[in-house]
Amino acid sequence: MSIVGNITKINGVLENTPCKLVAVTKTRTVNELQEVYNAGLRIFGENRVQEMQEKYSQLPTDIQWHLIGHLQSNKVKYIAPYVTLIHSVDSLELLQEINKQASKNNRIIDCLLQVYIATEETKFGLDITELESILESDQIKSLNNIKIIGLMGMASNTDDKTQIRTEFKSLKNIFDKLVMKFKSSNVDLKEISMGMSGDYEIAIEEGSTLIRVGSAIFRS
């Protein structure tokens, strides 16, 4: 199938759900991304800051750029002028740096906190204790140039659909717990970013609002 055909199929699954499609751009060329744009998608997710910079400068300006990969504090300044959502925030220090750079650009940058839900040891993310300690910290109250609008998680890289579903359920449970407990001028949890090419259908059933899909868009 073509890129257009693949996107049509994914959009069919998303129909009548509150979930949006983030087209994952890592390793793809600008020409491929222009095709995705022409097919109607406007939310692009990139893992690496430098690649995002290059693609951002060559593609139409109405694309919303989401940073989905691990972000180092010293790179925040490059994307702060335009990034729409950062999915991968995993520390208070990173939030403070995003706030500082957003302030320099007179912007408020939306962020998701990345939660550790997989059973593998390799994935980044916070556990429930760390999430609560960030959300109830005094420091967060003064960060007027960020807004925490949800959570992001990655399931284990496995074919075991039951395990994947359990991991997505755990993220939804954590979200439901936090959403009632924490609400302020800069914390308003609405989004759950979960689901990739191999597991987005399960993620949608378990309450995802943002699926991050790469290979399922580009495979022929």
Ligand SMILES: *Cc1c(COP(=O)(O)O)cnc(C)c1O
């Ligand atoms: C690569 C990547 C995706 C998309 O993966 P696919 O399996 O190609 O859909 C989603 N989220 C993150 C954080 C990624 O690094």
